[in-house]
Amino acid sequence: xxxxxxxxxTLSVQEGDSAxxxxxxxxxxxxxxxxxxxxxxxxxxLIIDIRSNVGEKKDQRIAVTLNKTAKHFSLHITETQPExxxxxxxxxxxxxGGSYIPTFGRGTSLIVHP
Amino acid sequence: EPEVTQTPSHxxxxxxxxxxxRCVPISNHLYFYWxxxxxxxxxxxxVSFYNNEISEKSEIFDDQFSVERPDxxxxxxxxxxxxxxxxxxxxxxxxxxxxxxxFFGPGTRLTVL
Numbered sequence: 001x002x003x004x005x006x007x008x009x010t011l012s013v014q015e016g017d018s019a020x021x022x023x024x025x026x027x028x029x030x031x032x033x034x035x036x037x038x039x040x041x042x043x044x045x046l047i048i049d050i051r052s053n054v055g056e057k058k059d060q061r062i063a064v065t066l067n068k069t070a071k072h073f074s075l076h077i078t079e080t081q082p083e084x085x086x087x088x089x090x091x092x093x094x095x096x097g098g099s100y101i102p103t104f105g106r107g108t109s110l111i112v113h114p
Numbered sequence: 115e116p117e118v119t120q121t122p123s124h125x126x127x128x129x130x131x132x133x134x135x136r137c138v139p140i141s142n143h144l145y146f147y148w149x150x151x152x153x154x155x156x157x158x159x160x161v162s163f164y165n166n167e168i169s170e171k172s173e174i175f176d177d178q179f180s181v182e183r184p185d186x187x188x189x190x191x192x193x194x195x196x197x198x199x200x201x202x203x204x205x206x207x208x209x210x211x212x213x214x215x216x217f218f219g220p221g222t223r224l225t226v227l
Binding site: 045 | 221
């Protein structure tokens with residue numbers, strides 16, 4: 001089955017700095033890669049996603065890049081703010097029966113210091 | 115904005131007891147999911163459900179687990195005989211269209227004593 005590795009497990013930055021979180025996956029059949037933000041005690045919320053026919057996608061301060069050949073994808077947050085502090089999960093998903101079935105990474109705890 | 119809801123928010127049970135976790139997906143959604151997150155660990159897929167049947171399930175989703183859509187609004191996860199290791203946060207999610215974004219509920223924290 002799919003295996004997703006996510007690094008780093010903890011990332012501490014100063015407000016205004018950039019943050020980069022990297023994930024690798026093993027199954028070349030994965031073709032949908034969402035990123036979720038989870039604040040303490042709350043539900044995971046999708047912040048950005050990318051499909052395998054696209055190499056990069058950007059939404060304001062957040063961008064995701066995908067390298068299918070190397071099987072890795074990354075989340076980039078620019079101009080970080082304290083409210084960006086949360087756990088971020090990547091996922092690599094395969095298509096099955098109308099659904100994307102995700103395998104999640106272990107999460108990155110991002111701490112943005114004011 | 116419509117949201118997935120789950121009840122209860124916290125369930126405490128004794129080992130060996132049956133529990134039913136309830137979810138109300140977003141009203142026009144057609145695809146439903148259950149996930150598990152053990153404290154401090156990653157989210158794990160349990161099962162997907164479409165057209166009143168299971169589409170996909172993981173190795174975690176063994177004979178102790180079952181899902182049901184008993185009416186037009188609820189989607190339930192039953193654990194027949196709970197074990198200590200079933201203690202986790204359980205998230206329900208739903209999707210409106212095939213191969214689209216999943217919306218997560220707030221979760222039910224299950225504690226098995």
